[in-house]
Amino acid sequence: MQNLVIFGSxxxxxxxxxxxxxxxxxxxxxxxxxxxKNVTLLKEQAEAFKVPYLILEDKEQAxxxxxxxxxxxxxxxxxxxLKWLSELEEADxxxxxxxxxxxLIPTYYALKKGKRVALANKECIIAAGSLLKEIAKAFKGExxxxxxxxxxxxxLLKCEKKSYIKKLIITASGGPFFKxxxxxxxxxxxxxxxxxxxxxxxxxxxxxxxxLMNKGFEVLEAVELFDFPPQRIExxxxxxxxxxxxxxxxxxxxxxxxxxxxxxxxxxxxxxxxERWPLPYSPLNLKEVRELTFYEVxxxxxxxxxxxxxxxxxxxxxxxxxxxxDEVVVEAFLKKRISFREIPYFLEKILNEFRFTFKPKERLxxxxxxxxxxISFSEEIIEREKR
Numbered sequence: 001m002q003n004l005v006i007f008g009s010x011x012x013x014x015x016x017x018x019x020x021x022x023x024x025x026x027x028x029x030x031x032x033x034x035x036x037k038n039v040t041l042l043k044e045q046a047e048a049f050k051v052p053y054l055i056l057e058d059k060e061q062a063x064x065x066x067x068x069x070x071x072x073x074x075x076x077x078x079x080x081x082l083k084w085l086s087e088l089e090e091a092d093x094x095x096x097x098x099x100x101x102x103x104l105i106p107t108y109y110a111l112k113k114g115k116r117v118a119l120a121n122k123e124c125i126i127a128a129g130s131l132l133k134e135i136a137k138a139f140k141g142e143x144x145x146x147x148x149x150x151x152x153x154x155x156l157l158k159c160e161k162k163s164y165i166k167k168l169i170i171t172a173s174g175g176p177f178f179k180x181x182x183x184x185x186x187x188x189x190x191x192x193x194x195x196x197x198x199x200x201x202x203x204x205x206x207x208x209x210x211x212l213m214n215k216g217f218e219v220l221e222a223v224e225l226f227d228f229p230p231q232r233i234e235x236x237x238x239x240x241x242x243x244x245x246x247x248x249x250x251x252x253x254x255x256x257x258x259x260x261x262x263x264x265x266x267x268x269x270x271x272x273x274x275e276r277w278p279l280p281y282s283p284l285n286l287k288e289v290r291e292l293t294f295y296e297v298x299x300x301x302x303x304x305x306x307x308x309x310x311x312x313x314x315x316x317x318x319x320x321x322x323x324x325x326d327e328v329v330v331e332a333f334l335k336k337r338i339s340f341r342e343i344p345y346f347l348e349k350i351l352n353e354f355r356f357t358f359k360p361k362e363r364l365x366x367x368x369x370x371x372x373x374x375i376s377f378s379e380e381i382i383e384r385e386k387r
Contacts, residue, residue, distance in 0.1 A: 002092040005032035007106045010041040013097030013120040020268045055081040086110040111141030118270035120146035122217045127320035128367045129224030144270040151266035152245035152257035169246040171238035175210040188340035207330045216308025230312035237295040303344040324374035325350040
């Protein structure tokens with residue numbers, strides 16, 4: 001039995017992970033959970049599994065949670081709480097489902113303890129992939145990707161020598177506006193953009209999917225995780241979201257990973273790796289699949305993906321700058337301060353105008369400091385232009 005810690009247990013990834021874990025009570029014991037502010041759901045999860053260690057962002061909420069539990073638990077708060085939980089000796093496996101660069105804290109310290117981390121957070125790898133890989137190598141930690149596309153690539157790359165692979169292909173659903181004309185993008189509201197055709201996700205990642213920025217982040221993540229240059233990573237729009245990724249071989253052969261569009265499959269693989277356990281969910285039935293279609297990306301309609309390829313070629317710290325800027329810009333769109341078509345405009349403006357005084361290298365604090373600098377600068381840019 002493995003002792004499991006789930007960071008971000010009340011989010012979509014965390015809830016799915018708990019559903020997966022519930023199918024294998026003989027395999028896992030949940031010993032730690034963290035949440036940002038959903039106290040009600042965290043308490044419900046904690047009570048269901050009698051979780052001994054709990055983390056909330058707010059100190060007062062953490063104290064209230066501790067008092068309300070029907071059993072004795074160790075409840076901490078804030079970044080210090082995340083760090084403490086990620087260094088827990090008795091933990092065997094960590095699932096990181098926190099969004100944003102906040103996830104860098106538990107990921108970094110868990111890897112430094114030589115633990116296996118099932119990582120469902122792109123931002124960590126995009127912003128500080130080289131640092132995390134160095135730490136994992138030095139302390140014998142391990143990163144298992146949870147994103148469906150990177151989980152697919154992780155599995156496909158296990159089957160072939162890297163020297164035989166010509167390129168990686170990541171698929172995108174295309175989001176809700178793939179078939180829209182560019183001139184109609186002026187009509188896009190947050191409400192429309194939040195209606196993803198395939199996946200149920202949080203607001204930030206759903207908007208990123210609508211702009212294809214999320215796919216750009218996945219290209220950046222693949223560059224870091226698998227050590228392929230961006231020129232050898234292609235994105236294809238695949239509206240059915242059944243083929244998650246492919247690898248093209250030097251002889252022209254293609255290998256693909258297919259499954260139903262259900263994050264629980266990728267989560268279960270990451271938690272069970274290097275084994276593969278039977279799941280109680282309906283498998284993909286090819287007889288019911290009417291068609292599998294693939295399209296090129298229109299970079300004029302979706303310039304965010306172009307920006308991602310550009311920063312991938314530029315290297316550190318530009319991916320971090322893009323990721324941090326996107327957090328601010330998407331939030332501004334959700335609050336209706338900027339339009340949908342202004343998202344790539346502001347991202348490009350921030351990339352062009354932000355001046356960094358150093359490149360983060362070996363210290364976690366450097367990455368977090370630069371991230372906060374970009375956040376502040378991005379907020380200033382939007383405030384200045386939208387007065």
